[in-house]
Amino acid sequence: MTRGNTVVLLILLAIFAFAVCTLVFPLFDREELRLGLDLQGGIHIVYEADLSEVEPDYRANALEGAKEILNNRVNPLGVTEPLIQIQGSDRILVELPGTSISDKDKERLGRVDILEFAELAAADEEAKWENELGRWKPATGVIDGEEIELTSRYFKTTTYLDRDNLGRLLLAFDWDEVGAQLSEQITGRLIGQQLAIFDGDYALLDDEGIPIAPFVKNVIGDQGGVITGLSYNEADRLSKQLNFGRLPVPLTILYDQTVSPTLGEDFIDMSLKAGIIGIILVMLFMMIYYRLPGVIASLALIFYGALVLAIFKLIPVTLTLAGIGGFILSIGMAVDANVLIFERMKEEFATGRTLGAAIDAGFSRAWTAIRDSNVTTFIVCAILLWLGGSIVESAPVQGFALTLFIGVAVSMFTAIVVTRTLLKLFVGTRLARKTALFSAHQEKQ
């Protein structure tokens, strides 16, 4: 064993110890590997904003405004670490990790007006909503000859919760000028009839799940109104969301992915199994086929696994299912460089070289093949990373590319440095002359 080799060995042991510590102990405040939405569960929505009605100069502002409103609507849902981001010129990404919020809450996020008021439609009229109480159409009034639907856009942003004399919960609101006029016309027309409230496509429900559709008792103008019957949570959330106002532009959902946290757990379990079985199979094959070098390659593979996972944790890389697929694939490819080197070593042995010479020749001869073949993999990864970013569902593609890239890069290091250093430990020992251990048949010169 040369001194240089001892130094390299010590450095490698230090790197390995560092990698294991990183994985075992919560270092740098990072306790767990960071998991993507598909593994920890959550919601991923991409909205497209319809900016056609907005002057070109104000589009960026309108989009920014819409992002703020989305942010404010998400906050009352109690999601930890939501991500709301503008993408490109007209898209907004919303990521809500780990939570399961109701479809209704999800749908409400991207709607321009949260609440709409409705009256019963006549038999020959078109209905916008239908439920157990009947067929409903938007309640409208006329201002300056124009028919206008009554919605929560005419609420002042000062709604609040209150209780009436009987202790029932109220959501109180005030109309703005237009709202007051519309409300006066509509309630005046509908005295004794029902006025329903819809939350997008859904009827607004009371705490017993019955649609809220009070009978109009008197004309309501600028004194404002109240909504009764809501559960406390719903009323509180609704009030907060209403007070942030309406979205400046309509949003449509381009892409929607919702994963339940339990499914994510199943994926983690399964990919953990796949990874471990994969590593064991590869190690068995290497040890049976290449014997002593195979054992060393297996040690290098363990080193590889620990180092890659530690890098994932330190960068940190957000692991998606596809990313784990890339990592598992890279385990199979990681031994490639070793296979190249060992095959070369066998050839060198066959020409009668000693172990030390065979190692050096094997490594230096295999190098160009290792370099050129891995560069092509890097090219593919780089393209996936680059183009993956321009598609909406970028997470799986980029996750795969990143983990494969890191995997292949680290595997070059472990195959070349780790395997070589460990193999060199045997140079000059008695084992070095037992060529059977290296599965090589040395021809007598």
Added chain:
Amino acid sequence: MYITGKRSWFLIISEVIILIGIIALLVFGLTPGVEFSSGSILTVSFDEEVEQSELEQAMVELGYTNTIIQRTGGGDFIIRTQELSGEEKTGLEDALSARFGTLTEREFYSVSPMVAAETTNNAIIAVGVAAVGILLYITWAFRRMPKPFHYGICAIIALVHDVVVVLGIFAIFGAIMNWEINLMFITGVLAVIGYSINNTVVVFDRIRENLKRGISTKFEVVVNNSLVETLSRSLNTSFTTMLVVLALLLFVGSTILNFAIVLLIGIIAGTYSSLFIAPNLLVVWDRREWGRLILLPQAKEV
């Protein structure tokens, strides 16, 4: 072993396979997943035992005629149907749970036509750019060889072979078993491209080295020896990669099933093409014996 001597046969086998692949593609076409055709995927599990046929029947009765249902290993059902709005999805779930008992939504996934079109474009660009990038790199890496361009083109032809085989098999199984082309499929194809080139480069690298050492004046012999020398390495690497892909296939299932299947087919096709197509094509090109591609007898070497 004298592999290059049988080059006509190796090339013909591939040509037949490619032809079958292309015919399958033309006849059946590919079954695009929601990422490329827009639509929704709803994954649900039921507390009680539900038969797939019952669920299919129920979907038809609810008016969802164009629906594909698959059962996962874990007993979940993957329902792929037209693009569902939030309300339509809730309605569907309510109707299904009214019929089959408590239902849990495991995953929901919905893609609009616009995003689908964008994704398709980008996927095509990605495969194209990858091919050009690899061609340039290989031409550069073999720049000191005579005719470096040949190496790049032969590597790309081997790569096209692999992609056509994968696409052809997906076209056939798409028609029989609804195998879909989704984003993981494209990712898998790109991984196969990288992997197949990786193998080809190892063989080419040996040709480069043996040419430098001047082991023979005949290009054909140099190629053959390089091939034989790298054979066990190529097979071993493919084998270890196949082991992990099989582990993925068996344990991870549904979501990255397509990805694992693509890799499995691609690794087999890629190993064949890097060993038997790319190097043999180099020889054919070098000797300009194009007749070999259609099994015409060639003049014997003296």
